[in-house]
Amino acid sequence: MTEASSFTDNDLHLLDRYWRAANYLSVGQIYLMDNPLLREPLKPEHIKPRLLGHWGTTPGLNFIYAHLNHAIRQRNLDILYICGPGHGGPGMVANTWLEGSYSEIYPDISQDADGMKKLFKQFSFPGGIPSHAAAETPGSINEGGELGYSLSHAFGAVFDNPSLIAACVIGDGEAETGPLASSWQGIKFLNAARDGMVLPILHLNGYKIANPTILGRESDDNLRQYFSGLGYEPLLVSGHEPEKMHRAMAGTLAVALDSIQRYQQQARSGTAPAELPRWPMIILRSPKGWTGPQTVDGKKVEDFWRAHQVPVSACRENDAHRDILEGWMRSYHPEDLFDEHGQLKRELQALAPKGDKRMGSTPWANGGRLRRELVTPSLTAYAINVQSPGETQAESTDALGSYLAGIFQHNADNFRLFGPDETASNRLGKVFNVTSRTWQEPVKSYDEQLAKDGRVMEILSEHQCQGWLEGYLLTGRHGLFNCYEAFIHIVDSMFNQHAKWLKVSRALAWRKPVSSLNYLLSSHVWRQDHNGYSHQDPGFIDHVANKKADIVRIYLPPDANTLLCVADHCLKTWDRINVMIAGKQPAPQWLTLAEAEKHCAAGMGIWRWAGNEQEGHAPDVVMACAGDVPTMETLAAVDLLREYLPDLRVRVVNVVDLLALQTQDQHPHGLSDEDFDALFTADTPVVFAFHGYPSLIHRLTYQRNNHRNFHVRGFMEEGTTTTPFDMTVMNELDRFHLAQEAILRVPALQGKADDILDALAEKIAEHHRYVREHGEDLPEVQGWKWPSQQGGENIPE
CATH class of the missing domain: 3.40.50.970 (Thiamin diphosphate (ThDP)-binding fold, Pyr/PP domains)
Incomplete structure (x- = not known):
């Protein structure tokens, strides 16, 4: 453990008080709805009726936050704090309130006693905020309700952000997830000359919900070897006593930041060695529920899994538990932290960075502030003729x-x-x-x-x-x-x-x-x-x-x-x-760029050139399609229908924007009922060839007038290694099945086209024999093209 020469006794004393303030606010969020500064003894009505939240990881998160604040002020850094532990919300909210960024965003949660009361009550409370870091939390870019994604978010954040350091705190429970386990490889993709840097801080408090953690039980030597093998320079901080831990963390963080600065300077000046640097990471071992109750009802709490969520339960109903809670909160000495108005004392306010340097206000945690429009080239140069x-x-x-x-x-x-x-x-x-x-x-x-x-x-x-x-x-x-x-x-x-x-x-x-x-x-x-x-x-x-x-x-x-x-x-x-x-x-190309632009803007439309409707007459069948292969098979089916039944009036509707099938009150892109009926009619059979599972089309169109006439073909969970066309046949999405479906659904054809149905069935049987003998599709399938004489102006409607 290295001691930073710039970290004085006064720095330690002030930083420890700041940490205590964050811990006090974190406990208050979990338990209190009134009496936020303990100006009177705790009463049952001061306690929330439902105690929700996670204490165990929070004091470590607060400890790290306070030390990063110190580093930002000393070095003028841009640091994005990524809170990996799933329910670290109390710490994130407490720290952003202390630094002022929370109240700037939510003025009703002011930096005084009234605001503190509201801060406490809103946490995990109806109409309030969730217990984990979330979109509502200043400084956050990841939803903390699910574990595993913090470190990958951190690497994504620093690509092309050369001035940014993403300090990513990873809980030892989170470290057991598959996504997090593979995230450590991100270090191999950072270019120090162009990108910022991720500083992983593995927070080992030893326990998850009700079990020890794997990495928490590993020896220091094994941890060093493991992370060295992954390409890092692991730096360990371990202990329980606050003064020693503060000094160790300050020194270790200084070493890590010095290393990052040195490697980046070498890369940006062209003097970096050929081999990859060993970027630093910090392994912080601290007790779960640090500074909380040692025991409750004779059972171990601190440094054990019982500290994970709410260490002291039933504080409204149980006087003894309420006394434990009050003693716990008073151990932080709130009178030493907040003035008579409930404001953080001035000497502690000075510890927070200013303006956008605050981790709750950094623009990198609100990326829309930094977003530049994408410059896109004209499509004309890339269009297919x-x-x-x-x-x-x-x-x-x-x-x-x-x-x-x-x-x-x-x-x-x-x-x-x-x-x-x-x-x-x-x-x-x-x-x-x-x-x-x-x-x-x-x-x-x-x-x-x-x-x-x-x-x-x-x-x-x-x-x-x-x-x-x-x-x-x-x-x-x-x-x-x-x-x-x-x-x-x-x-x-x-x-x-x-x-x-x-x-x-x-x-x-x-x-x-x-x-x-x-x-x-x-x-x-x-x-x-x-x-x-x-x-x-x-x-x-x-x-x-x-x-x-x-x-x-x-x-x-x-x-x-x-x-x-x-x-x-x-x-x-x-x-x-x-x-x-x-x-x-x-695959066949159907639309010019101009036609495609019009078709995509509409979301779906009639392909007039593909159908043979007669003016003044409704179609006998609508052949609809969504997806490239379903479109090709639909058009091939239409070609067959024209051959077998030239007088059958066929309309072809192609769908690009799938969710536009929904009604306007279900989706912003939804077609009006009038426009939908103009495409699919109110009473004509619709044979819909769909890329996915057929049930989705029924789900999207169930409120439409003509839904009863929708007959959807799509993926039926049939598949193997086979030819492209055989995949469609196995799932009855091929041209032969689609043509059969159309014939079966047109009332006027019932009993009058059995010979055509038999011919199509024989085509399916012929395909089955041919593909299994030759290992390729029928020549007529491989060589099929839409007959050019049937082409014409495409005006999607």
Whole structure:
């Protein structure tokens, strides 16, 4: 343990009092609704009827916060405090109130006795604030209700932020989660010349809810070896006695910050050694529930799991417990901390940094304050030339890759692409013409697209891609996460937390809008030529559709030009989660760029060129589709219907903006009932070919007039390693099944087209035989094109 020469006895005394003030406020939030300064003995009516909150981790968080304040003032630093322990809300709220940032944001919670009373009462109270660090908490960029994401957020926050240090406190319970365990690798992706730095502070208090923690029981030597192996220089601070701990923490923090400054200066002056530096991290061992009751009812509390939540229960009903609580709170000597008005004493106020240097006011914790608009190039240079619908073949994501390369060229420090080693696989490789993958480790002579200043972030962990992107967005920048569709489910819970964060933050006027979280899901369910059943699951869209309507968007562009339009729109939005799903394989291109722009703006529309309606006559059947493969199979089915039943009046409706199927009161993009009926009619059979599970379309349209006539085909949980077309046949989404469905649903055809149904059934049987004998699809399927003579002006309606 190193002692900092600049940390005087007076510094220690003042800092200890500040820490005691934060602890006092933290306990008060958990227990009190009145008598905040203990101006009279505690009475039952002063105690909250329901005691909720988490004490165990809080004194350690307060200890760290106080020392970081000291370092900011001494060194004029920009530090973002990331509170990893799930329910560290009392500490975050207490410290931001002490420094004044809380009251500036919430003037009703003033820095005096009245404000303190309100501060206490609102905590975990109906109409108040949650017990964990949340969007309502100044200085926070992560939702603390779920563990595991703090360190990935920290790394995302410092990419392209060279002046920022993210001090990330990781609880030893959180350290056991999978996402956190892989987060330590983030150090290998930081470029000291361009990025800021993360200072991980592993807070070991030994226990989680009711058990010891794994790392908490490890020896100091094992911890040093473990984190040294990960590439860090671990610095240990351990103990119980406040004076020794303060001196040790001040000295250790000074060593860590000196190391960071030295390494960054070397990198930025071009004198850094070739090998990666060992960036510092701090391991802080302190008792769980530090400074709280030693025992309650003869049972151990401090330094044990009983300190985790509410160490002393039933303080309204139990006089003895209330006495313990009062003794505990008075042990902090509130009269030494607050003046007669309930304000923090002046000499303690001076310990907090000023203005935006305060960790509760830092603009990096309110990234909308720093957000710069993304500079986007014109789509014209990247559009696919479509002379006639279906004539041209192209890879949609390849076109998007070219567009993203243009984004990189126009945004040198404001955009990054994240993905789990799938950028090239998803056909976005054109970005490598202008940038490389970020790579700080040694590079072999035969390696490709690796560079220290690369802006494509690849790590084989969906958790880290999501966490990095969230941290990057929440500190004011823009990005895109590309992933295989089936495996995006790995971050379902992370998506949940971000969606909740956006929902809450959008209702907070002081939270400025941040760029949207954008997903591109490719290698999707319908084209897994060499992957098996494990890679076949389109259910993420169902998961997304559960969230608040004004937060989420789901787009299913049918070709490259619509994908370009959708991506260009999504990258310019804010406070949203946008999901784009597009295949990477060569596929027919249907719309010109101008047509695509009009179609995407409408969200869905009639493809007049694909149908054969007669003016003045309603269609006999509506063939609807959402998704690139469902669109192709629908058009192929329409081609078959024209061959077999030329007099059948067919309308084709393509849906790009999936949630626009909902009513206007369900979703902001929802079509009016009048517009919906204009597309799908009020009584015509609708055969809907859908990219995902059929039940979602029924769920989205159940309030529509014609819902009873919707007949949806989609993924039926059938799949294996097989040909592209066989995947559609196995799930009855292929052209033959769709044509059969249309015939069966048109009342006028009942009993009159059995020979056609038999012919289509034979086609399905022929396919089954052929694909299993030859290992490829029928020639007529592989070579199918939309007949050019049927093409014409496309005017989506």
